[in-house]
Amino acid sequence: GNSVTQMEGPVTLSEEAFLTINCTYTATGYPSLFWYVQYPGEGLQLLLKATKADDKGSNKGFEATYRKETTSFHLEKGSVQVSDSAVYFCALSDVSGGSNYKLTFGKGTLLTVNP
Amino acid sequence: KAGVTQTPRYLIKTRGQQVTLSCSPISGHRSVSWYQQTPGQGLQFLFEYFSETQRNKGNFPGRFSGRQFSNSRSEMNVSTLELGDSALYLCASHGGRAADTQYFGPGTRLTVL
Numbered sequence: 001g002n003s004v005t006q007m008e009g010p011v012t013l014s015e016e017a018f019l020t021i022n023c024t025y026t027a028t029g030y031p032s033l034f035w036y037v038q039y040p041g042e043g044l045q046l047l048l049k050a051t052k053a054d055d056k057g058s059n060k061g062f063e064a065t066y067r068k069e070t071t072s073f074h075l076e077k078g079s080v081q082v083s084d085s086a087v088y089f090c091a092l093s094d095v096s097g098g099s100n101y102k103l104t105f106g107k108g109t110l111l112t113v114n115p
Numbered sequence: 116k117a118g119v120t121q122t123p124r125y126l127i128k129t130r131g132q133q134v135t136l137s138c139s140p141i142s143g144h145r146s147v148s149w150y151q152q153t154p155g156q157g158l159q160f161l162f163e164y165f166s167e168t169q170r171n172k173g174n175f176p177g178r179f180s181g182r183q184f185s186n187s188r189s190e191m192n193v194s195t196l197e198l199g200d201s202a203l204y205l206c207a208s209h210g211g212r213a214a215d216t217q218y219f220g221p222g223t224r225l226t227v228l
Contacts, residue, residue, distance in 0.1 A: 034216070043119075043205055044219040089158065093217070101146065101209055102171050103217060105158040 002027045006090045006106035013080055013113050021075040021109050023064075023090035031092040033057075033066050033073040034103070038087045047075075047088070080113045087111070117142065119208050119220035127226045133194040136223045140187050140208030146170075147189040148217060149181060152203040161204075164189055165211055193225075201227045 007022040025031065032051045036044040048057030053068035062077045073090060090106040120139045128134050140147050148171075149161040160173040164183035181191040187208075193200055203224050207217040 036219070043121075043221040044207075046216055046218065049216060101148070101215075101217065102160045102163060102173070103148070103150075103158075103207075104160070107157045 002031070002092060002094055002104045004090050004092055004104055004106040006088075006109055008107070008109070009087075010110040010112060013111070015082055015113055015115050016079045017113075019075070019077040019080045019084075019111070021088055021090075021111070023073045023075065023106060025071050025073065025090075025092050027071075027092055027094050027104075029094045031094040033064070034091045034093065035062070035064055035073070035075050036089045036091060036105075038089065038108070040086075044089065080111075082113045082115055085111055085113045119206055119218055121204075121206050121220040121223050123223060124221065125224045125226075127228065128196050129228050130196055130198060132196050133192065134196060134225060135190055135192045136204055136206075136225075138189045138191075138206030138208075138220060140189070140206075141218055144208040144210050144218075145187055146209040146211045146215075147183055147187065148207045148209065149189070149191050150205045150207065151175075152205060152222070153201075158205070161191065196227045198227050201225060 003026045034049045035047040037047045048059040050057040050066035056065045064075045087108045089108045091103045122137045146165045148163040163171040167183045178194045183189045203222045205222045206220045209217045
């Protein structure tokens with residue numbers, strides 16, 4: 001079956017530091033890949049997505065590239081801000097094989113950015 | 116466009132009771148999915164509805180059920196509540212096409228005492 005593995009947290013960084021959160025996946029078929037972010041007390045917000053190999057998703061300074069050869073979708077940001085403190089989830093959606101848009105999530109990575 | 120709305124936002128119940136949660140998708144979206152989020156198990160898929168039909172179901176007991184109405188609004192029901200059902204229940208709406216993104220509501224926080 002499908003699965004997503006992302007780096008264990010928590011991750012604590014100083015403002016303006018470089019961020020990488022690793023994500024690898026196992027899937028049958030051709031998944032779309034997503035990063036969602038969850039701020040305290042809120043639901044999930046889509047951060048970025050990529051629907052095919054070599055696509056790069058980007059938003060608010062965050063980037064991730066769909067690497068089929070390494071089955072990875074690592075999240076990066078060049079300079080984090082205190083407001084980026086949240087939990088980040090890597091997810092995949094595989095519509096082949098009849099899974100019909102079900103999202104499979106990683107466990108989440110808590111990021112704390114200190115001023 | 117208004118986002119996904121869920122009601123109520125918070126709910127406290129006791130063991131053995133039942134509960135119904137409601138979700139209104141983004142206008143024009145015909146697919147609604149439900150997820151359970153707990154600290155131990157993370158985010159787990161419950162079920163998905165499209166045009167009033169359940170298309171996909173996760174690995175949850177039969178106490179968890181749902182339905183979708185003709186206006187795409189969805190409800191999920193949990194009967195005979197257990198302490199372990201305490202969780203954040205998230206609803207997501209989706210346009211129904213393969214490349215579409217799921218947009219999540221703020222969730223309903225259910226506490227079972």
